[in-house]
Amino acid sequence: MEYLCPVKCQENDHVKCCCACEISQSELYSNITIIPLFVEQLDVTGRISTLFDPYENNVSETNFEFVYQDGFLRSYPVNMCIYNIVAIDLTNNKFVEVGDVSCLVDLDTLILKYNLITYVSNRTFEGLKKLRKVDLSYNRLKFLDNNLFASNTVFFADFSGNYFKEIDVSNFLHDVTCNFNFENNNDHMTITNHDNIQLGSEVTEFCGHLNFDNNSLSINPILLVSDKIDPNEIVKYTSGGSLALGGSMYVCDCELAELIQLEYPDFKRLASKELHQSRCQSPEKLKNKDIYEVWENKTLHDEMICDLTIPEGCTSFQIRDTMSYGCSIDPYISGCNFLCPTKSDGCECRCTSQPSKKRLIVDCSNQNCTDLPRVIPKSKYKVTLIMLNNKIKTVNCKYYYENISVLDLRGNFVKYLSDDIGKMTSATEVRLDDHELVTLPKAIQNLQPNVFHFGLKGIPCICDHIWIGEWQKYRPSNTKNFDKLYCLNNYITIEEYIEEAECNIESFELTTWISFSIIITAILGFLTLVYYFRFEILILRQRLKSPRKPFSPNEIDCYIAYDGENEDVRTFVFDLDCFLRKREFSTYITCRDAELGETRENNILIHVTKCKYVIIVQSSNMYTKNNIHHALYRQEYRLAWNRFMQGYLNNILVIDFDNEGPGLYFHKKTIALYRLGMGLSVSNRKISLYEKILETFSKPVHSKQVLRNGWMKTKRKYECENKVNL
CATH class of the missing domain: 3.80.10 (Leucine-rich repeat, LRR (right-handed beta-alpha superhelix))
Known part of the structure; x- marks a missing residue:
C-alpha cells in the first residue's frame, strides 16, 4: 500500500522507513471520518454478538472502528464483514485464536492484547494489504509460523509478555x-x-x-x-x-x-x-x-571468545550416524552432527571461536589421534587446526581443507600426504617439522612453498624429485623465515641438489611425453576402430550367444522380405521359395501367406516374430521411395535387425539382387553383414546362392509348410520340383 509521506521525512537519510513509521493514523485518515461501532453481546458465553451503528451511516461509504475492552468476547461479531472496518481493539477479552479477519480488506490496526491466544498461522493475515499495526502482547503465544507478515506491510507489532x-x-x-x-x-x-x-x-x-x-x-x-x-x-x-x-x-x-x-x-x-x-x-x-x-x-577483544566444544542443545555423546569419512561429507547438514570432535570420534579436541583474529581454533594436541578430525564446527572464519604430539602418519582428505589457515602437525611422524593437500588454498602455515616423508604429492605445487615448514628432516634427493626443487625455488620474494627442504642423507637443500644432480631432465621429460603420446594415440586408434566396426562387433557378440527363443514346431523357418512391386524380384523369390520348401524349410511370403483381416504392419510384426531366419532380397530403390510399400520394407529390415540383436533370430541373410551394393538405408549395418558373410550378391559366380543358403541356415524346424489356416501344404513341394534345378 502507498502512503502519503510526512514532510519531515523528505530530508531524512532513510526516507522509506521514515515515511512508513512516522505517519500516524490521524494523518493517514485526516480527510476521513471514522465512525465507532457498538457491540451487542447475544449470549453469556461471548461466542455470539453483533455490531450496530446507531447513526445508520451508509456502510459502503463509511469507515468504522469498534472497541470492546475488558469483555467476554470469544469470537468476532457475526455481522462484522458488512462494515468497512479500519481498526479493532478487543483488549482483555477471551479470544483463543486471532480468527478470520480476511474480509476486512481495509483493516489498518488490530489489537488483541491480554487475550488467550496460543498460536498464529502465517495465513492469518493473508490479503490484508493495508494492515500496519498488530498488537498480540500478553497472550499465551508459544509459536508463530515463519514469514507471518509475508503478504502485507505490518510495520508495528507487539508480542511482548508471551511464552x-x-x-x-x-x-x-x-x-x-x-x-x-x-x-x-x-x-x-x-x-x-x-x-x-x-x-x-x-x-x-x-x-x-x-x-x-x-x-x-x-x-x-x-x-x-x-x-x-x-x-x-x-x-x-x-x-x-x-x-x-x-x-x-x-x-x-x-x-x-x-x-x-x-x-x-x-x-x-x-x-x-x-x-x-x-x-x-x-x-x-x-x-x-x-x-x-x-x-x-583492542587487546581485550582477544579475550572475547566462545567455547564451541559442546554447542548449545547438543551433548558430548551425541550419535552422529550421518557422518562419513573423507571429502564427500557435506559440512552444512546441520546441528549437532558438527560438534567439536570428541573421544567417540577417536580424537578429542577443544574448539574456540575468536572473532578478533578471525579464526576458529581446533586444538587436538596430545590425544593419540591417528587422523585429522572428520568433522569440525561450522564457522565463517578460517580454521587453525593444532594436532601437536599425536600419532598421525597419513594426512587424508577432509571436507574442510579449503578453510584451513594453519595446520600444525609437529610431533607427528607423517609418512604420507594425499593429493588433496592441494585444496588448502587458504593455508598460511603448515608445520611438518617431524615428518618421515619420502616424497610429496604433485598437487602441493598448487600452494606456495613458503607455507610449509619441514624442519631439519629431509626427503630422498633423487631425479624423480627434481620438480620439488623447482617448486621450492618459486617462493615469494618477500618471504621471511622460510624453512628450506633438505635432502635426507646429506645436509644440503633440494634446491642445491638440483644444481649438482646429473639427471638428464630433458631426456626424461622427452621420453615421458613420447610414451604418453604413444599411449594416447593407441587408445584413440583403438576407440576409432571400435567405433568404425561397431556393428561388426555387435553381430559377432550376438552370434557367440545362444538364441533366447526356443522354436516350436508350428513356427516358420524363413521370412523372405523383398520388393513386391518388382516383377523380376518376385519371380526370383518364388524360385527361392520352391528351393527352400523342397529342402523342408517352411517359408513366409507376404503376398501369399498374410493373415486375412490383419494390417500389413501387423502381418510383418506377427510373422517376423515367428521366424527363425530372415532373408532380405534387396533391389534398387527398394527403400528410397516415400510410399507405404517402401516404408513397410524399411520396417521389415529394422525389425529383423532388432530381433537378431536381441537374440530372437538365429540368422539374417541379405541378398543383393541387382548388384547395387549396400543402399543408403541401414548402410553401415548392411556393410557389417556383408563383411561377416551374412550377405552376398546374386551376380557373384564364385559362390553358389543355394549352397550359401544351406550353409547359413541350419536344419529346418519341421518338414512341412504351415499355411495361415494351419493346414500342411505338401502339394506345392512337388509343383516346385520342375522349377528348381539343383
Missing part, C-alpha cells in the same frame, strides 16, 4: 520494521533463521527498532543474518535500525565481539542496554569491565 521458545527472523527482520516488541518474554527464546535470510540479499536495509528487553536470547538476531558479510559491513545495511537488549549485563563472548568491532555509537545502537547494565558479566577475565573500556582497548 515464546523460538522465533524466526523472518517474523521481524524486513526492509521496513518500524517497531517490533518482544520484551518480557516468559521463557528462553531461541532465534532461528530457517530461510537463511541475509543482510545484503534478502534484507537490503534494516531500519526501525527491535525490542528484546528482559529476555534470554540464544543469539543477537543481527549476527544470525550477517554470515555472508564482514562485521564491519553490518552498519551498511543497518544504519537506520536499533536493537534493545536490556535487562542484564553484557555477555562479552565471541558473539558480542562481532559487533564490538563497529564504531561505538553503532555498537550501542545494535546492542543497547541501560547505563547500569553496560558492563561485562562474563567471561571471568572481562567481568565487571565497562563496555566502553572493552570497546576501546
Whole structure:
C-alpha cells in the first residue's frame, strides 16, 4: 500500500522507513471520518454478538472502528464483514485464536492484547494489504509460523509478555520494521533463521527498532543474518535500525565481539542496554569491565571468545550416524552432527571461536589421534587446526581443507600426504617439522612453498624429485623465515641438489611425453576402430550367444522380405521359395501367406516374430521411395535387425539382387553383414546362392509348410520340383 509521506521525512537519510513509521493514523485518515461501532453481546458465553451503528451511516461509504475492552468476547461479531472496518481493539477479552479477519480488506490496526491466544498461522493475515499495526502482547503465544507478515506491510507489532521458545527472523527482520516488541518474554527464546535470510540479499536495509528487553536470547538476531558479510559491513545495511537488549549485563563472548568491532555509537545502537547494565558479566577475565573500556582497548577483544566444544542443545555423546569419512561429507547438514570432535570420534579436541583474529581454533594436541578430525564446527572464519604430539602418519582428505589457515602437525611422524593437500588454498602455515616423508604429492605445487615448514628432516634427493626443487625455488620474494627442504642423507637443500644432480631432465621429460603420446594415440586408434566396426562387433557378440527363443514346431523357418512391386524380384523369390520348401524349410511370403483381416504392419510384426531366419532380397530403390510399400520394407529390415540383436533370430541373410551394393538405408549395418558373410550378391559366380543358403541356415524346424489356416501344404513341394534345378 502507498502512503502519503510526512514532510519531515523528505530530508531524512532513510526516507522509506521514515515515511512508513512516522505517519500516524490521524494523518493517514485526516480527510476521513471514522465512525465507532457498538457491540451487542447475544449470549453469556461471548461466542455470539453483533455490531450496530446507531447513526445508520451508509456502510459502503463509511469507515468504522469498534472497541470492546475488558469483555467476554470469544469470537468476532457475526455481522462484522458488512462494515468497512479500519481498526479493532478487543483488549482483555477471551479470544483463543486471532480468527478470520480476511474480509476486512481495509483493516489498518488490530489489537488483541491480554487475550488467550496460543498460536498464529502465517495465513492469518493473508490479503490484508493495508494492515500496519498488530498488537498480540500478553497472550499465551508459544509459536508463530515463519514469514507471518509475508503478504502485507505490518510495520508495528507487539508480542511482548508471551511464552515464546523460538522465533524466526523472518517474523521481524524486513526492509521496513518500524517497531517490533518482544520484551518480557516468559521463557528462553531461541532465534532461528530457517530461510537463511541475509543482510545484503534478502534484507537490503534494516531500519526501525527491535525490542528484546528482559529476555534470554540464544543469539543477537543481527549476527544470525550477517554470515555472508564482514562485521564491519553490518552498519551498511543497518544504519537506520536499533536493537534493545536490556535487562542484564553484557555477555562479552565471541558473539558480542562481532559487533564490538563497529564504531561505538553503532555498537550501542545494535546492542543497547541501560547505563547500569553496560558492563561485562562474563567471561571471568572481562567481568565487571565497562563496555566502553572493552570497546576501546583492542587487546581485550582477544579475550572475547566462545567455547564451541559442546554447542548449545547438543551433548558430548551425541550419535552422529550421518557422518562419513573423507571429502564427500557435506559440512552444512546441520546441528549437532558438527560438534567439536570428541573421544567417540577417536580424537578429542577443544574448539574456540575468536572473532578478533578471525579464526576458529581446533586444538587436538596430545590425544593419540591417528587422523585429522572428520568433522569440525561450522564457522565463517578460517580454521587453525593444532594436532601437536599425536600419532598421525597419513594426512587424508577432509571436507574442510579449503578453510584451513594453519595446520600444525609437529610431533607427528607423517609418512604420507594425499593429493588433496592441494585444496588448502587458504593455508598460511603448515608445520611438518617431524615428518618421515619420502616424497610429496604433485598437487602441493598448487600452494606456495613458503607455507610449509619441514624442519631439519629431509626427503630422498633423487631425479624423480627434481620438480620439488623447482617448486621450492618459486617462493615469494618477500618471504621471511622460510624453512628450506633438505635432502635426507646429506645436509644440503633440494634446491642445491638440483644444481649438482646429473639427471638428464630433458631426456626424461622427452621420453615421458613420447610414451604418453604413444599411449594416447593407441587408445584413440583403438576407440576409432571400435567405433568404425561397431556393428561388426555387435553381430559377432550376438552370434557367440545362444538364441533366447526356443522354436516350436508350428513356427516358420524363413521370412523372405523383398520388393513386391518388382516383377523380376518376385519371380526370383518364388524360385527361392520352391528351393527352400523342397529342402523342408517352411517359408513366409507376404503376398501369399498374410493373415486375412490383419494390417500389413501387423502381418510383418506377427510373422517376423515367428521366424527363425530372415532373408532380405534387396533391389534398387527398394527403400528410397516415400510410399507405404517402401516404408513397410524399411520396417521389415529394422525389425529383423532388432530381433537378431536381441537374440530372437538365429540368422539374417541379405541378398543383393541387382548388384547395387549396400543402399543408403541401414548402410553401415548392411556393410557389417556383408563383411561377416551374412550377405552376398546374386551376380557373384564364385559362390553358389543355394549352397550359401544351406550353409547359413541350419536344419529346418519341421518338414512341412504351415499355411495361415494351419493346414500342411505338401502339394506345392512337388509343383516346385520342375522349377528348381539343383
